[in-house]
Amino acid sequence: MNVVVFTGGVGGAKLCDGLACSVGEEHLTIIVNTADDFELYGLHISPDLDTVMYTLAGIANPVTGWGIEGDTFNNFDMLARYGVSPWFRLGDRDLATHLLRTQLLREGMQLSAITRLLAQRLGVKARILPMTDDRVRTVVDTDEGLFHFQEYFVRLRWQPEVRSLIYEGAEEAHPNDEALRAIETADTIIIAPSNLYLSIDPILALPGMKDALLNAAAPIIAVTPIISGEAVKGPAAKLMRELGVESSAVAVAQHYADFINGFVLDQRDAALEPHIASMGIGVLVTDTLMTDRKARARLACEVVNFADRLRPEKLGGCRMDLLPPQA
Numbered sequence: 001m002n003v004v005v006f007t008g009g010v011g012g013a014k015l016c017d018g019l020a021c022s023v024g025e026e027h028l029t030i031i032v033n034t035a036d037d038f039e040l041y042g043l044h045i046s047p048d049l050d051t052v053m054y055t056l057a058g059i060a061n062p063v064t065g066w067g068i069e070g071d072t073f074n075n076f077d078m079l080a081r082y083g084v085s086p087w088f089r090l091g092d093r094d095l096a097t098h099l100l101r102t103q104l105l106r107e108g109m110q111l112s113a114i115t116r117l118l119a120q121r122l123g124v125k126a127r128i129l130p131m132t133d134d135r136v137r138t139v140v141d142t143d144e145g146l147f148h149f150q151e152y153f154v155r156l157r158w159q160p161e162v163r164s165l166i167y168e169g170a171e172e173a174h175p176n177d178e179a180l181r182a183i184e185t186a187d188t189i190i191i192a193p194s195n196l197y198l199s200i201d202p203i204l205a206l207p208g209m210k211d212a213l214l215n216a217a218a219p220i221i222a223v224t225p226i227i228s229g230e231a232v233k234g235p236a237a238k239l240m241r242e243l244g245v246e247s248s249a250v251a252v253a254q255h256y257a258d259f260i261n262g263f264v265l266d267q268r269d270a271a272l273e274p275h276i277a278s279m280g281i282g283v284l285v286t287d288t289l290m291t292d293r294k295a296r297a298r299l300a301c302e303v304v305n306f307a308d309r310l311r312p313e314k315l316g317g318c319r320m321d322l323l324p325p326q327a
């Protein structure tokens, strides 16, 4: 069973963790957005890659959704003594990841190879692939001007009104070859419940990525990031409204309609099922809120089984009663 997941940070990382529990990490290829990457104090920071990697390594901070559980912020306190207060806080242990990644990049190693090395050292068996080794950066065009993604998201706490999003460098970037091959040979492809504009669209903007999905033999399933018209966390719903789209699960399904076969709708939105089905998309209605590890594994299992139902040749899905006890 080869499962490919398209993801950003927190929402997608939770589903990846559930998939690791239900189908096994070694069957997972995770294609991660890197358009949120940025440089701070000369360090290369890849927030989504790290969230996915820390989550699968079991060391993610469950409260903040970013960084490492139990991390300290001595470097931040020391910077404060120098009179500097960076708007982006990096934990002391987290800093080690950025130091090593930056040094290896300077030595000429590709981001994908560095990610493989870091993940291996943390004992992660899933294949975590940055969407590209090239530089792509999300620029947010707002009523207060143009901002790089992290400035908009962290410093301005996503308050300015967004007019459009620009994925700088995407058109010239080369998508990760391993990712393209994985899509071709996948049994199931999942678009995680990640921010459609800030996490999934930058991946789809890479040349050849959308075609790879259109040509994929595997069923493609998207899991809604919108429940009852709102995002579980972050600016997805606010962005939809600002971009002139209704903030609903239907609009998410519409957004992906040209390449998905199935859509996982939250049970709180069950009334929207006929609307999505009328687009020719299969619908699974279930509880999509991943409140704990058990909920992550259950949702992952249901998504895999849903994909199996959409496939002409059944592979046999995931047995909910056989989920490991830690789930």
Ligand code: GDP
Residues within 6 Å of the ligand: 007, 008, 009, 010, 011, 012, 013, 014, 048, 193, 194, 195, 196, 198, 199, 223, 224, 225, 226, 227, 230, 231, 232, 233, 234, 235, 236, 237, 288, 289, 290, 291
């Ligand atoms: P980011 O890069 O850290 O912002 O993370 P993502 O783009 O992966 O995830 C953010 C999106 O995930 C938001 O739109 C949330 O609504 C969605 N999300 C987070 N947790 C859950 C959950 O438990 N269930 C569902 N259905 N969506 C979720």
